[in-house]
Amino acid sequence: MTDAALPRIARTIADVRSQVQVWRDAGLTVGLVPTMGALHHGHLSLVDSIAEQVDRVIVSIFVNPTQFGEGEDFEVYPRDEDTDLAKLAGKSCHLVYAPSPDTMYPSGFVTSIRVAGISDELEGAARPGHFNGVATIVAKLLQQTRPHKAIFGEKDYQQLVVIRQFVKDLDIPVEILGGTLIREEDGLAASSRNAYLSENDRAIASKLYQTLQMVRGDIKNGKPIRQAEAKGRAALINQGFSEVDYITARDAGTLKEIDDLADGASARLLAVARIGGVRLLDNISI
Ligand code: AMP
Numbered sequence: 001m002t003d004a005a006l007p008r009i010a011r012t013i014a015d016v017r018s019q020v021q022v023w024r025d026a027g028l029t030v031g032l033v034p035t036m037g038a039l040h041h042g043h044l045s046l047v048d049s050i051a052e053q054v055d056r057v058i059v060s061i062f063v064n065p066t067q068f069g070e071g072e073d074f075e076v077y078p079r080d081e082d083t084d085l086a087k088l089a090g091k092s093c094h095l096v097y098a099p100s101p102d103t104m105y106p107s108g109f110v111t112s113i114r115v116a117g118i119s120d121e122l123e124g125a126a127r128p129g130h131f132n133g134v135a136t137i138v139a140k141l142l143q144q145t146r147p148h149k150a151i152f153g154e155k156d157y158q159q160l161v162v163i164r165q166f167v168k169d170l171d172i173p174v175e176i177l178g179g180t181l182i183r184e185e186d187g188l189a190a191s192s193r194n195a196y197l198s199e200n201d202r203a204i205a206s207k208l209y210q211t212l213q214m215v216r217g218d219i220k221n222g223k224p225i226r227q228a229e230a231k232g233r234a235a236l237i238n239q240g241f242s243e244v245d246y247i248t249a250r251d252a253g254t255l256k257e258i259d260d261l262a263d264g265a266s267a268r269l270l271a272v273a274r275i276g277g278v279r280l281l282d283n284i285s286i
Helices: 012-027 043-052 081-088 132-147 153-167 190-197 199-205 207-220 224-240
Strands: 029-034 056-059 095-097 151-152 175-179 244-253 265-276 278-285
Touching: 012 029, 012 056, 012 095, 012 132, 029 043, 029 132, 043 081, 043 151, 043 175, 056 081, 056 132, 081 095, 081 265, 095 132, 132 151, 132 153, 151 153, 153 175, 153 265, 153 278, 175 207, 190 278, 199 207, 199 265, 199 278, 207 224, 207 265, 207 278, 224 244, 224 265
Parallel strands: 029 056, 029 151, 056 095, 151 175
Antiparallel strands: 244 265, 265 278
């Protein structure tokens, strides 16, 4: 725990809007860090990053029901506001926006934002409707808080691509920043869901990052991409993962499949592997 003061909490749209208006009237720039709480050092690094670029930082905490599918972990998703606030104390967080479910989805709410194409593959194929829920809630948070900038982690790389697309398509006046993926010491991508792993599975989980690095090395050394992906998939199963949803090299901007590393284009290697009923997401640049 820290002695630093806890950030102020706004729970209504009116409250967050009036605070942002005061800041804007004073000529201050505002940044938003959307989260679902259960904060870890990955989230806190987003706060640090955006704080370098704006005068005032809002962290939103809302476990968004519409981005969870049936049978997913919405009910048991970790919620501990006091611990989250303590973690934000001493950080450059000037306001926490923690709206109630009724504030975000009042009765009669029927609208959904759908980003065609990209929302249907990879995470979208595994979790139908997930990105509609993400796009809709992020659009609402952007309208409610009117930030100059908002930051999203590269941990959820496809989510970042989806958000950039609808912000552009809907002319939302905000700059979207991507935050570096933060890892635990052994390389496992930091995630609120890592808490679901048993000790044994937690040790295996770190092999996902190592395998991504191996596949990247193979591709950079000229191995055909499909062969490198297949080798990575086999390596994950050999190391104890129960299933590999995908391990795939994509264009970093569009997430379209690539057959080779085109000169000058940047590529991203994305993977999801399952262990002990937990889906682990990871990705690295190639
Ligand atoms: P979540 O609370 O899981 O919805 O995540 C909130 C934000 O934190 C999203 O933009 C995530 O991409 C980002 N995030 C989660 N884990 C990490 C991580 N390990 N490194 C960087 N950003 C992360």
